């Protein structure tokens with residue numbers, strides 16, 4: 310199984326590309342040339358990272374050593390205790406050549422390196438619409454997707470295209486080459502967290518679904534209001550691994566133990582027809598698949614989840630060159646760098662989504678990394694929060 314993630318990036322100079330890509334596809338949707346998908350050129354390295362980091366043929370994973378200290382009393386409701394400890398972070402070379410899952414695509418997840426994180430509380434599910442609504446009602450917060458972008462923010466975008474909206478996955482009518490994400494992603498006016506698939510969609514009956522169409526500032530604002538914070542990338546991976554060592558998935562190494570799907574991903578022909586063999590076409594309510602050993606649901610699939618770290622494709626390489634031994638509570642690099650779009654500011658995404666498929670995106674697998682421009686939201690991107698024990702209420 311390999312996955313590749315779909316990263317969508319707001320781009321200030323994207324008008325030309327959007328027009329070319331979408332010109333004949335758009336009907337009712339209003340496309341604002343505010344965003345651009347990150348489409349790594351097929352067959353070329355995803356980064357300028359030296360090629361000496363492969364771990365093929367030998368495991369670079371040393372045993373996870375979780376802290377033994379007991380969970381603090383009176384844990385926050387809806388959160389589970391993650392003991393913290395030392396573990397091997399990263400991903401080995403995938404065994405697949407799928408479009409986005411091959412070696413070059415995963416280079417940013419190597420070398421595998423030792424990391425220590427303190428214990429913390431973590432939301433046992435992705436943040437739901439119900440929860441996000443409480444925040445919005447209490448604060449009057451408006452998400453990025455609800456605010457009309459300005460000419461100052463996007464000086465090269467025609468004024469008529471400066472409309473509030475967001476990005477929505479739209480199946481194609483027929484099979485298409487998987488080399489151009491513009492074929493299945495559209496910027497649609499009037500899309501936001503209350504209208505996650507466009508202005509005519511709504512949240513009726515979807516209180517327990519994960520909130521989506523949240524950009525990084527939206528997720529961070531919610532976390533702050535809740536007295537929590539977004540997880541670091543290291544915390545997220547430690548938690549997802551559930552105390553195991555170097556497994557491929559949060560539940561182990563077998564994709565479908567006893568023939569059972571363990572995550573909400575995509576089956577069928579991508580991006581034409583999601584057959585929903587795992588029980589869900591598109592998003593699922595949170596917590597519909599078994600939790601990992603720490604009691605965390607949907608750490609693979611359903612929605613991508615924001616982490617607080619800046620994304621740098623070469624961050625793990627930098628750590629290796631610094632040779633500081635076990636990294637303690639790493640907070641990520643000081644700035645962002647994605648060689649595919651070096652001008653964009655990106656934070657880390659983790660866990661993959663309901664669009665992950667072995668045909669296209671294998672980044673629901675443990676240790677693999679995603680990234681996204683901070684103001685860009687989609688209908689397959691959400692988040693969950695953490696809380697350090699000293700701040701537990």
Ligand SMILES: [Ca+2]
Pocket residue numbers: 573574575576585586587588589590591663
């Ligand atoms: Ca599914």
Ligand SMILES: [Ca+2]
Pocket residue numbers: 435607608609610611612613614660661
């Ligand atoms: Ca998830």
